[in-house]
Amino acid sequence: MVIGTGSLTASCVLVGPPVQAASCTNQTGPYQKQVEKFLGRPADSRQSAADCKAVQSFQSAHGITPASGFAGPLTWRTMDTILQQRAAGRTPNRAGKCPTDKGRIACLDLTRQLSWVQDGAKLVYGPVPVRTGRDGAETRTGTKKIHQRSISHWSTIYKVWMPYSRFFDGGQAFHSTTKSAPPGSGGCVNMRPADAKAYWNLLKNGDDVYAYGRKPGT
Known part of the structure; x- marks a missing residue:
């Protein structure tokens, strides 16, 4: 019997206290489309004000600095780890x-x-x-x-x-x-x-x- 689940959600990567958001950037990051798709945003590979705010929120919650809304390597790496954790489900040793x-x-x-x-x-x-x-x-x-x-x-x-x-x-x-x-x-x-x-x-x-x-x- 499984005696504990430790259920994995969208914020399943271990995090600490939120960080303060920096000024929002209008730059399109190298992982823009992947990040947009992860966050449920229109995956058009173009940074928008709404995209930036969504990315900032994720970065702040996961201790990623600066929380500027830029879709860079660390942000996507964190999201990709979350996706792998979700895929593990109840069979992590598959x-x-x-x-x-x-x-x-x-x-x-x-x-x-x-x-x-x-x-x-x-x-x-x-x-x-x-x-x-x-x-x-x-x-x-x-x-x-x-x-x-x-x-x-x-x-x-x-x-x-x-x-x-x-x-x-x-x-x-x-x-x-x-x-x-x-x-x-x-x-x-x-x-x-x-x-x-x-x-x-x-x-x-x-x-x-x-x-x-x-x-x-x-």
Whole structure:
């Protein structure tokens, strides 16, 4: 039985507080048509005032700066990740990339910025959106194990609280966050509070973690 869904919606990429919109641009971006189509705007590849406001709103909600309404690479990359997350549906391991012969395992797809917990081939929780390491501080791939749990961890490096931390590769951990960190974390796997709490209850020391893929932009 799936005990958690972490349903993926139009704002399923993990985000933080909205950013303040910049002055609206009248420039047509290189991903104008794709962005217009994603937002349900007329896909005519021409920037309009209404297009700009729609793009600005999306950028602000997803921590993309400057939120000027320009349909650039980062905006489209974020939208494309959302589309891939939606396509995952209830079968995130359709391609069979996460091992099914290890029992309880936390799967982490860096490309789609998705994570889920499965037991063999059975989906237990998720898939849920996550935010992994930024360029130069990538979340490391491969087979790992949970080696430390700290329900209220304080990072001496970043000077922030990391609730529900489950460390799986040195200092890299799944943990809760409510702060914006575009374009990514310092290597940890940032999760929404409810998802991080669910992972805390599901993953014990010694449980497997498998990370694969490559975060867009790294």
